[in-house]
Amino acid sequence: MTPPRPHLPIRPLWLCRACAAPWPCATARLTLRHEHTHDRVALLVYLGGQLHDAADELYRLNPHDGPEPRQLFDRFLGWALIRGTGSSPPPPGAGVPDNSPAGDRACCVPNPATNEDQTR
Numbered sequence: 466m467t468p469p470r471p472h473l474p475i476r477p478l479w480l481c482r483a484c485a486a487p488w489p490c491a492t493a494r495l496t497l498r499h500e501h502t503h504d505r506v507a508l509l510v511y512l513g514g515q516l517h518d519a520a521d522e523l524y525r526l527n528p529h530d531g532p533e534p535r536q537l538f539d540r541f542l543g544w545a546l547i548r549g550t551g552s553s554p555p556p557p558g559a560g561v562p563d564n565s566p567a568g569d570r571a572c573c574v575p576n577p578a579t580n581e582d583q584t585r
């Protein structure tokens with residue numbers, strides 16, 4: 466019995482050598498996330514390097530009809546920037562400040578009433 470193939474890219478095509486999906490495939494993303502559970506910065510630095518190499522090689526391979534920069538960014542880095550376990554995307558509107566009158570200052574200016582309560 467042969468061991469399972471690791472989900473690594475075939476370069477310069479940047480397809481997974483195990484499942485032939487665009488790399489990083491779902492399994493590669495899970496593996497990378499697991500390997501970098503406690504070092505998110507290292508994961509992003511690694512993926513940034515892969516993105517740089519992939520952009521260079523994919524555009525060289527197909528200079529007139531290469532992938533859009535935004536597509537490459539989402540494929541290589543976008544998924545890793547989402548906080549949490551990655552099991553589900555954030556709900557719509559998450560992280561967007563509300564439009565209530567206090568909303569504008571609540572993010573950066575401490576609320577005096579709240580501070581007063583904390584000191585007691």
Ligand SMILES: [Zn+2]
Nearest residue numbers: 472481484490
């Ligand atoms: Zn794969």
